[in-house]
Amino acid sequence: MHFISEELEEYAAFHSENEPELLAALNKETHQKILQPRMLSGHFQGRVLSMISKLVNPMHILEIGTYTGYATLCLAEGLQQGGTLDTMDINEELYDFQRKYFDLSEWKDQITQHLGNALDIIPTLNKKFDLVFIDDDKENYINYFNMIVPLMNKGGIILSDNVLWSGKVLELVKSNDKSTRILLEYNKLLKEDTRVETVLLPIRDGLTVSRVI
Numbered sequence: 492m493h494f495i496s497e498e499l500e501e502y503a504a505f506h507s508e509n510e511p512e513l514l515a516a517l518n519k520e521t522h523q524k525i526l527q528p529r530m531l532s533g534h535f536q537g538r539v540l541s542m543i544s545k546l547v548n549p550m551h552i553l554e555i556g557t558y559t560g561y562a563t564l565c566l567a568e569g570l571q572q573g574g575t576l577d578t579m580d581i582n583e584e585l586y587d588f589q590r591k592y593f594d595l596s597e598w599k600d601q602i603t604q605h606l607g608n609a610l611d612i613i614p615t616l617n618k619k620f621d622l623v624f625i626d627d628d629k630e631n632y633i634n635y636f637n638m639i640v641p642l643m644n645k646g647g648i649i650l651s652d653n654v655l656w657s658g659k660v661l662e663l664v665k666s667n668d669k670s671t672r673i674l675l676e677y678n679k680l681l682k683e684d685t686r687v688e689t690v691l692l693p694i695r696d697g698l699t700v701s702r703v704i
């Protein structure tokens with residue numbers, strides 16, 4: 492779904508930074524070989540993630556939902572020297588694909604892949620994070636958020652993807668549509684939770700920026 496016209500989307504992308512070569516190759520190979528390539532953040536949102544990361548200049552980044560590693564590499568662009576990025580995915584078939592591209596990047600020694608359910612992995616991470624990107628199963632967004640807030644440094648940023656869910660947040664929710672129901676609850680929680688200040692950006696499928704107070 493396009494919230495603004497395709498022409499305006501293209502105009503915005505064209506007047507933003509170009510997609511780095513390595514990411515263009517990753518993007519292409521994902522589309523050629525991997526199921527559901529639309530899960531990948533892509534050129535424009537990737538440049539937004541990169542810009543936010545450079546503004547935050549984090550020491551420790553956490554990404555929940557690696558997929559083929561596109562957003563991982565965008566977020567890594569803002570890492571401090573000696574900083575770390577932990578990323579996790581439940582799909583083991585993606586592991587080698589991710590590693591190939593991480594190894595081709597300048598952050599190869601800073602990125603740690605975790606294989607498994609994020610709900611099990613997050614409590615084992617003994618770090619305080621400056622930047623977190625939540626981008627996996629929507630049904631657990633509230634659980635992830637509540638696990639992550641105590642692991643954040645003050646002033647840290649939590650990014651949540653797909654919060655407009657192709658516009659379904661404005662439609663009548665079907666009784667079996669748990670993802671939309673949880674996202675509606677999640678968006679309300681981010682607005683009301685006094686531990687964060689939040690702005691929902693209508694970028695791509697909706698990207699919320701929450702700053703930990």
Ligand SMILES: C[S@@+](CC[C@H](N)C(=O)[O-])C[C@H]1O[C@@H](n2cnc3c(N)ncnc32)[C@H](O)[C@@H]1O
Pocket residue numbers: 530531532533555556557558559560561562563579580581582607608609610626627628
């Ligand atoms: C939307 S994709 C991530 C896209 C990626 N962040 C990007 O922007 O290029 C979501 C990923 O979350 C993974 N995932 C779903 N449920 C998960 C869970 N409970 N724990 C870990 N990963 C999960 C899926 O396997 C999928 O690869």
